[in-house]
Amino acid sequence: MKKKQYKGHKIERSWCKGCGICVEFCPKQVLELDAEGKVSVARPQDCICCKLCELRCPDLAIEVICTEPGTENGHE
Amino acid sequence: MAVKDYIRQRFFPHMWCPGCGHGTILNALLRAVETLGLKKQDIVMVSGIGCSARISGYVDFHSMHTLHGRALAFATGVKMSKPELNVIVPMGDGDALAIGGNHFIHAARRNIEMTAIVMNNRIYGMTGGQFSPLSAHGSMGTTAPYGNIDHDFDVVELATAAGATFVARTTTYHVHELSDFIAQAISHKGFSVLEVLSQCPTHYGRRNRVGGAVDILKTYKNNTVRIGSDKKQENPDLIERGVFVKKELSEYCREYDRLIAREHREAE
Amino acid sequence: MNKTPETTETSENIKFMQGNDVCAQGALYAGVEFFAGYPITPSTEIAEQMAMQLPKHGGKFMQMEDEISSLCAIIGASLTGHKVMTATSGPGFSLMQEALGYAVMAEIPCVIVNVMRGGPSTGLPTHVGQGDVNQARYGVHGDHAIIALTASNHQDIFRMTVEAFNFAETYRTPVILLLDEMTGHLREKVVLPEPGAIPLVKRLRTAVSNGVDYHPYLPREDGRLPMSDFGEHHRYNVTGLYHDMWGFPSEDPKIVYGLIRHLFDKIENNIHQIARFRKYYLKDADILLISYGAAARSALHLVENRRRRGEKLGLLELQTLWPFPGEIIREACRNVKFTIVVEMNMGQVLEQVRLSVDTPEKIFLANRIDGELITPTDIRNIKRVIQGKGI
Numbered sequence A: 001m002k003k004k005q006y007k008g009h010k011i012e013r014s015w016c017k018g019c020g021i022c023v024e025f026c027p028k029q030v031l032e033l034d035a036e037g038k039v040s041v042a043r044p045q046d047c048i049c050c051k052l053c054e055l056r057c058p059d060l061a062i063e064v065i066c067t068e069p070g071t072e073n074g075h076e
Numbered sequence B: 001m002a003v004k005d006y007i008r009q010r011f012f013p014h015m016w017c018p019g020c021g022h023g024t025i026l027n028a029l030l031r032a033v034e035t036l037g038l039k040k041q042d043i044v045m046v047s048g049i050g051c052s053a054r055i056s057g058y059v060d061f062h063s064m065h066t067l068h069g070r071a072l073a074f075a076t077g078v079k080m081s082k083p084e085l086n087v088i089v090p091m092g093d094g095d096a097l098a099i100g101g102n103h104f105i106h107a108a109r110r111n112i113e114m115t116a117i118v119m120n121n122r123i124y125g126m127t128g129g130q131f132s133p134l135s136a137h138g139s140m141g142t143t144a145p146y147g148n149i150d151h152d153f154d155v156v157e158l159a160t161a162a163g164a165t166f167v168a169r170t171t172t173y174h175v176h177e178l179s180d181f182i183a184q185a186i187s188h189k190g191f192s193v194l195e196v197l198s199q200c201p202t203h204y205g206r207r208n209r210v211g212g213a214v215d216i217l218k219t220y221k222n223n224t225v226r227i228g229s230d231k232k233q234e235n236p237d238l239i240e241r242g243v244f245v246k247k248e249l250s251e252y253c254r255e256y257d258r259l260i261a262r263e264h265r266e267a268e
Numbered sequence C: 001m002n003k004t005p006e007t008t009e010t011s012e013n014i015k016f017m018q019g020n021d022v023c024a025q026g027a028l029y030a031g032v033e034f035f036a037g038y039p040i041t042p043s044t045e046i047a048e049q050m051a052m053q054l055p056k057h058g059g060k061f062m063q064m065e066d067e068i069s070s071l072c073a074i075i076g077a078s079l080t081g082h083k084v085m086t087a088t089s090g091p092g093f094s095l096m097q098e099a100l101g102y103a104v105m106a107e108i109p110c111v112i113v114n115v116m117r118g119g120p121s122t123g124l125p126t127h128v129g130q131g132d133v134n135q136a137r138y139g140v141h142g143d144h145a146i147i148a149l150t151a152s153n154h155q156d157i158f159r160m161t162v163e164a165f166n167f168a169e170t171y172r173t174p175v176i177l178l179l180d181e182m183t184g185h186l187r188e189k190v191v192l193p194e195p196g197a198i199p200l201v202k203r204l205r206t207a208v209s210n211g212v213d214y215h216p217y218l219p220r221e222d223g224r225l226p227m228s229d230f231g232e233h234h235r236y237n238v239t240g241l242y243h244d245m246w247g248f249p250s251e252d253p254k255i256v257y258g259l260i261r262h263l264f265d266k267i268e269n270n271i272h273q274i275a276r277f278r279k280y281y282l283k284d285a286d287i288l289l290i291s292y293g294a295a296a297r298s299a300l301h302l303v304e305n306r307r308r309r310g311e312k313l314g315l316l317e318l319q320t321l322w323p324f325p326g327e328i329i330r331e332a333c334r335n336v337k338f339t340i341v342v343e344m345n346m347g348q349v350l351e352q353v354r355l356s357v358d359t360p361e362k363i364f365l366a367n368r369i370d371g372e373l374i375t376p377t378d379i380r381n382i383k384r385v386i387q388g389k390g391i
Helices: A021-025 A052-056 B021-036 B052-058 B071-081 B093-099 B101-110 B155-162 B175-187 B201-207 B213-222 B230-234 B252-267 C019-030 C044-057 C067-079 C090-106 C133-138 C154-171 C181-185 C253-268 C293-307 C326-333 C348-356 C376-386
Strands: A005-011 A031-033 A039-041 A062-067 B043-047 B062-065 B086-092 B115-120 B166-171 B192-197 B224-226 B239-246 C014-018 C034-037 C060-063 C084-088 C110-116 C147-150 C174-180 C187-191 C237-239 C277-280 C287-291 C313-318 C320-322 C338-343 C363-367
Touching: A005 A039, A021 A031, A021 A052, A021 B213, A052 A062, A052 B021, A052 B175, B021 B052, B021 B086, B021 B115, B021 B175, B021 B192, B043 B052, B043 B071, B052 B062, B052 B086, B052 C237, B062 B071, B062 C067, B071 B086, B071 B093, B071 B101, B071 B252, B071 C034, B071 C060, B071 C067, B086 B093, B093 B101, B093 B115, B093 B155, B101 B155, B101 C067, B115 B155, B115 B175, B155 B166, B155 B192, B155 B239, B166 B175, B175 B192, B175 B239, B201 B213, B213 B224, B252 C044, C014 C019, C019 C044, C019 C084, C019 C110, C019 C154, C019 C174, C019 C181, C019 C187, C034 C044, C034 C067, C044 C060, C044 C084, C060 C067, C067 C084, C067 C090, C067 C110, C084 C090, C090 C110, C090 C133, C090 C174, C090 C237, C110 C154, C110 C181, C133 C147, C133 C174, C133 C320, C133 C348, C147 C154, C154 C174, C154 C187, C174 C181, C174 C293, C181 C293, C277 C293, C287 C293, C287 C326, C293 C313, C293 C338, C293 C376, C313 C326, C326 C348, C338 C348, C338 C376, C348 C363, C363 C376
Parallel strands: B043 B062, B043 B086, B062 C237, B086 B115, B115 B192, B166 B192, B224 B239, C034 C060, C034 C084, C084 C110, C110 C174, C147 C174, C287 C313, C287 C338, C338 C363
Antiparallel strands: A005 A062, A031 A039, B166 B239, C014 C187, C147 C320, C277 C313
């Protein structure tokens, strides 16, 4: 079975309040809070497209773009 | 449609505190609506007063921000007068079960097809951290500075006893479950109650020394189990998650339509 | 009593019924589609009639868990585009004040009938009293304006019930209908008007098409605010907070000022359109009675009785209590020797009348506050005292 392919995180910086939930519960430690206390993608290569950060984000500030197996373009 | 197509983006970032679980409930609710393929104009969201109640302003549905505790009463009129609408009623714990307790049990008893979501952060957040009817015995609040001597409701047991035909509980940590339960609750042909344990790091967390949003989410992870889990036998203090009640019973609006049809037949 | 039937009397449309049932008939005539209520003496018959009649007319009746939820439910039903009503009495009306304020603020058309009984508190459930006049005006916290109507006989109860619906739609506001225990339970003749005999005001709906920005809280030039039903394509917000023209909460002082002004102006500036009253023998009157509701029946009786003896008494019967028709009162009081306000409370309308005239010292009160209907003799005795005669 082919895996989803990671294309990137789309982050609404102005919506992020820096609670750190996404950072703490990312199973692959992909995310960090930057100097301004906002979420940043520190290790994109480790993302497995589980989207838990996107789903748990209380600020609706994260979107993980991944391609579904067998498609060319990014799929939300 | 993407989740962002269901919100009024001009009001973001929202007004909730950093790490507030209510945002996660909004997040999951939008995904549930998307999964169900509901049209925005077919949904009415009716909320009461409190932190939870602000949710209705953020969704791009028909929205009513009403009075403290009265959301279900307003929603009943909306649903009964236009039963084809999907009516979703998010409420806070004080909102739903203190000032709104009577409306809550009677909406459940009538079995009118609406979705009640109790966003349970166990405290009055907007007024600054007073204990609620869902604050545990012994917990701290600004109006319980020496510890709460009230006993709390169990929302699941209360809703079940009052006659709700769909009753479920989950937390803002269990996000897949959360949007799944919201979708199930909206699809249910009767009165559905979903209790969501939702963290209030600002007031509950600080006052009860249980830490910030991340720490409270960890307690949701560690102190809850799926219904029927063996762990509950070993540790009765664990809180069960899952769908507790799912049954069929004649729904109020349909029952009234049948009454009208019967009257018309007899008149002819 | 002097009545003006809206239609020709036939054996079919002449009825003998109690005032509460007449009110229900008036509501059906006006096109009520949704009623939610809670049993309370002396208004219960209105709910019973609604439970019986509404399903036959395609409408819906709900018995709620209390009066709070009753008013909340009809507000919700109004937003889906229906004509709505609830009915209650004193204690229930007290419980409704919270949602009444919401309906004022969110500008929701609805009709609230309060069949008044003796108060305060549970007071006198089966006796007459008119102590809720000021509550109708001031019961809601915060500044606001309100429309409150009343009637003294069954023909007028029918008419004013229809008017209440018409005003609710015209001004996008809750309208209170203050009836009395006495007329509510009294049985007398009423002629049910034919359809079309009394004009009905339909819900004004927006013509703004799908995809175009709709402003639910932006008045047109004539002051009216077209609505859009929940379930139609315009999605907007409804709140009890101060709000902008889309219905979203705002604390902007300009918006706050604009909204409170609008809530007052849409009613106070239309006082002449809203004022309903009946004048009896006013032209040459030198003693004026001002009364309303059940008390006006005794006042009229006395006026007609005294006229037969050559005394120049006149009666101004108020049917609109709020906004208070001060100018009409002032005009009516101008050329009389003195005025007696006849009511069954400690002088709630008396106070308004005194505020409206140039010579408040010439305004007197004939009241009764013991739960019994004020009689023509009660009023005559007060008149004689004022005139310096013995009782």
